[in-house]
Amino acid sequence: MPDIDSFFSSDGPLARAVPGYTARAQQLEMAQAIAGTIASNAVLVAEAGTGTGKTFAYLVPALLAGGKVIISTGTKTLQDQLFNRDIPTVRAALKAPVTVALLKGRANYVCHYHLERTVQDGRASFASREEVKYLKMIERYAGVSKSGDKSGLSEVPENAALWQQVTSTRENCLGSDCPHHKSCFVMEARKQALAADIVVVNHHLFFADVMLRDEGLSELLPACNTVIFDEAHQLPETASLFFGESVSTSQLLDLARDIQAEALLGAKDFAALPLAIAAMEKAARDLRLTIEGENMRMPLAAVMKNAGFGSALDELLARLDALAAMLESQAERSEGLENCWQRTREMTGGIKRWRDEAEAEGFVRWVEVFSHALQLNATPLSIAEIFNKQLSGSPRAWVFTSATLSVKGDFSHYNSEMGLNAGPNASRSACWDSPFDFANQALLYVPTGMSEPSSREYTEEVVKAALPVLKASGGRAFFLCTSLRAMQRVHELLLIAFAREELEFPILLQGQGSRSHMLERFRKMGNAVLIGSQSFWEGVDVRGEALSLVVIDKLPFAPPDDPVLSARIEKINKEGRNAFMEYQLPRAVINLKQGAGRLIRDETDRGVLMICDPRLITKSYGKKIWRSLPPMKRTRNLTEVEEFFARSDATAGV
Ligand code: SF4
CATH class of the missing domain: 3.40.50.300 (P-loop containing nucleotide triphosphate hydrolases)
Incomplete structure (x- = not known):
């Protein structure tokens, strides 16, 4: 390993590259600890007070060590800052010939398949004139853009509802069965991530796609030598979300919309299907209506006291079963119908598991109520064991860093929540105080x-x-x-x-x-x-x-x-x-x-x-x-x- 000290010295490469750079003892110590962690494939939990310069403290050893590195951040802001500013600065200062990729979640890339469906079935003609204009812009953009990243098309507002119809979700992506697989933006971004030395992701993407090995990403984590989580204090929350399971009525309504579109294209002659879709849609809406109020989180016991909820849930399951049976009979007619059948089965399975006492062992079952939707959630009581299992496997270094992980230097809470307090993945924890007076x-x-x-x-x-x-x-x-x-x-x-x-x-x-x-x-x-x-x-x-x-x-x-x-x-x-x-x-x-x-x-x-x-x-x-x-x-x-x-x-x- 090259000499870390010289890179951080007051006349070293960083000082020459970064205006206003000051050498700080805390930063150097932290970088040395991270270098040691990487060299020994260990686990480090590192708290670095404001102003320590923790970003450079992990980037320098990570870039110097070579090998493949995933850096995961809590926010997209930090993700962009790392990719656009910090990594290029350190890479230039170190003259490190590393390739870097920024990987975002699926919802950030235009999906050729769903764009085509949206254009073909004329759904946008029911929407506002503005949406029709947006759809045309997105269509044009998809034809010329290299990345398909929606941030490249700022004329269409980031929160425009239309984006949902022209991007993919893990559930509605056809994967290798997709006719657009070869030109798919999501797959291309993932290919680049697989080839790059440094991949910058965010925690949501890390858990949703990298750990759960979504298509095109199954090789990313196994190939990786070092994983660095910045803003790691957010991990327990994010991990709970992704190691749990949830099904929402708005997902069911999206499913209904997609089945309708696929039926129009591939099973127009099957008259019973639209009726079954409408019945499922109604049952999903009725379930939402059984609970008064909005923006609430309710435990299962409280929800079940509401007599109407249980029967509305039974009705929804019956409608989903009926719909799944019909889709099964049509699934061979197109990839899209096959995908809808699978999604219907998965969501039905999710709701059944949520309702089943025995399946829910170790999980908290609860309901989140929004103004127009309702979500059934099963969240693990503890993520420690599940996360710890993910750390096992091929040896690699794991670094968890943030300005706030400990209680006066005591990391036992964080370590026990994340399952880092014992066993082969027990972490070394360290604290570097802010250099401010x-x-x-x-x-x-x-x-x-x-x-x-x-x-x-x-x-x-x-x-x-x-x-x-x-x-x-x-x-x-x-x-x-x-x-x-x-x-x-x-x-x-x-x-x-x-x-x-x-x-x-x-x-x-x-x-x-x-x-x-x-x-x-x-x-x-x-x-x-x-x-x-x-x-x-x-x-x-x-x-x-x-x-x-x-x-x-x-x-x-x-x-x-x-x-x-x-x-x-x-x-x-x-x-x-x-x-x-x-x-x-x-x-x-x-x-x-x-x-x-x-x-x-x-x-x-x-x-x-x-x-x-x-x-x-x-x-x-x-x-x-x-x-x-x-x-x-x-x-x-x-x-x-x-x-x-x-x-x-x-x-x-x-
Ligand atoms: S592979 Fe998935 S994301 Fe890519 S175009 Fe097809 S459906 Fe869309």
Whole structure:
């Protein structure tokens, strides 16, 4: 292995290639640990505080070691940043002759087959004129584009409903039976990924396609020497999603639509089929209607109390069985009909497994209710064993990194959730603290006199306590709430308070535009207050003056009535362990660290973190929480906060 130290030195290749590069001891140490992990095909869980430079710390050893590397990120933003900026920089600095591929999920590539179907069956003629125009554009694009990546056709909005009809899903892709297989964009992108030295994916794609070995990708993981997960704190959530099973009524309606299209082309003479499709469609819609309300997650037991639900589910299964039988009789007439028959059988099987007590052993069964759809989910109670099995097989190195994985350097929660705490895949864990001077750059403020967060007036008290701090900071704040309801209430209250006090700080509310657009406005305004919930807790980088205050309403404990969480808590407690200390608290700490991490993004940032929740002080576990945060100076005194901002303004010459 070439000498890692020289690459990171203050006169090394990175320093020459990256403007403003500073050699950091933490970065070098982390790179050395990763190099060692790669050389010995080991497992490393690495927490790297903000500013450590973890991206270069894993890219340099990964590129130097050679062999095939998969890098998986939590977000598409980081995926693009790695592919477009960081990897080219390191590759050029190291003069490493490696090939790189960016692989996205299927839904990002135009599918020739479904595009052709959509054009042929004239479905778009029922849609708006705009959609007809979009369809023509996509058709033209598919004819000239090399990649078929929908991001290359910005004239058609990313969220246009039409994209669903002209892209594929794992279920409706015909694979090697497809007449367009040779010119297929998805297959081409996968071929390139197989040939490249470095493949950049995201966690969803990793679990959905790489681990589950979707067509064209079955060779990717076996051929790979190193897997690096960045933003690895998101993995337990993503893995739970993909190691579980779900069937939604909207998937059933999509299936109905596809069968209709295939029947029109390949089985027009079979009059009974449209009736069977309509009956299944009606049964799916009726199932949704058995539950009132929307945007809810309900455990199986609660859903089953609703008498109508069980019978509607039976009716749906009967309709699906009837439809599957008809499709079986027509399956030989076309690849499309055959595929629809298989999908119908798979979805029927999924629903039957969901309903069957014996099949659901080790899984939490629950229902998510959306405004027009309903999803039946079976989520594993624990992903540890399943994930651990995936790590076995041919020897390779696994690196899990993020700014937030531990509770004050203790990784036992993360390791046990991911199955990395024992056995042949037991990880080595290490922590590299941020190089920033938190004691001088940041202040943690916990106001006095707050009621318990469960009290009715709590949000009013939060806003009242935050108002003088917002005045002192001159806006320039993120107001992060743990629930959408609190977020709305904070918004209402701040509007009133700002009007009353004649404060002219612009207020931005999550949902008023895309996240990137809102952040751009926030940066430009320079004195805005952005009120957000989960979307702004992580992956947001606002450097400098525009963000000088982060207010957090409550400690971010996940709602205990969530069906998956409550089943996991019950399981841990039944085993005689303490679910609060082992599971809920570490999760809240990791979340809080993410939210708090928005504040100080570089060596010159200064700011106040205000956590309104009194439990940080009054509860015995509170100490564990604030000790997990970066070592900021702490205060409960508003005057100290005002002085902090006055000093910052004087230094900045405001
Ligand atoms: S192989 Fe699948 S994704 Fe490719 S064109 Fe055919 S159906 Fe579409």
